[in-house]
Amino acid sequence: MGLAIVVLAACSSVPITGRRQLNLVSDSQVLSSSLTQYNNYMKTAVKSSSASRTAMVTRVGKRIAAATEKYLSENGMADDVKNYSWEFNLVQDNQVNAFCMPGGKIVVYEGLMSIVGSDDELAVVLGHEVAHAVANHSKERMSQQLLSKYGVSLLGAAVGGSAMGSVATSVFGLGAQYGVTLPFSRKHETEADYMGLVLMTIAGYNPDVAVNFWQKMSASSTSKVPEIMSTHPSDATRIKKIQQELPKIKATYQK
Secondary structure: OHHHHHHHHOEEEOOOOOOEEEOOOOHHHHHHHHHHHHHHHHHHOOEOOOHHHHHHHHHHHHHHHHHHHHHHHHOOOHHHHHHOOOEEEEEOOOOOOEEEEOOOEEEEEHHHHOOOOOHHHHHHHHHHHHHHHHOOHHHHHHHHHHHHHHHHHHHHHHHHOOHHHHHHHHHHOOOOOOOOOOOOOHHHHHHHHHHHHHHHHHOOOOOOHHHHHHHHHHHHOOOOOOHHHOOOOOHHHHHHHHHHHHHHHHHHHOO
């Protein structure tokens, strides 16, 4: 009964999808922990020397961020906008990857830019990463881990104590197998795909390019982990889901 009360009282809704999620930690706790890890990473990262590609990442990122804040403000979530301090960096790394920390700190690897053919295709990536931040996926995973690890009776002490740091490190995954990619569940990845398509469409980009882009991503991957063992959906599952969602997204959000 105590567990049920905690869970029900700590539920919130994800913007755009409306999915109910567990929320046991404050914005300030998440943002403080993630900012520390992000700053530590940026101290060692080498920014790209390509002015044109850096400008592209900044240009597309700012446009999606502006569209995101506009959506939140127009849909009764203006207070959420204060949680984001957007920053877009292109760093020297050959991995075909990108990540977003809570609060809107986004990093794109140069390896990813080798398969990005246009602003629209880059918008697929940055829309997906911004969606992770807007959906508070990190906060949800931290809440799940705290509840699982410490239980209801110890939850208050865990949230306020040093346990928060260890849980944050695990969730943000800065030492994870895939570089600094956040280790989200398949459900979070699918949700970020959908929300990212919505955000890029609102920003005026063409969501139809998403199918071809993810096909190129699939072709570039040398590791084919079975979906059941992966934190991400398989390429085939992801592409099929995007194809199913595109007509509804364009009909609802495309001007």
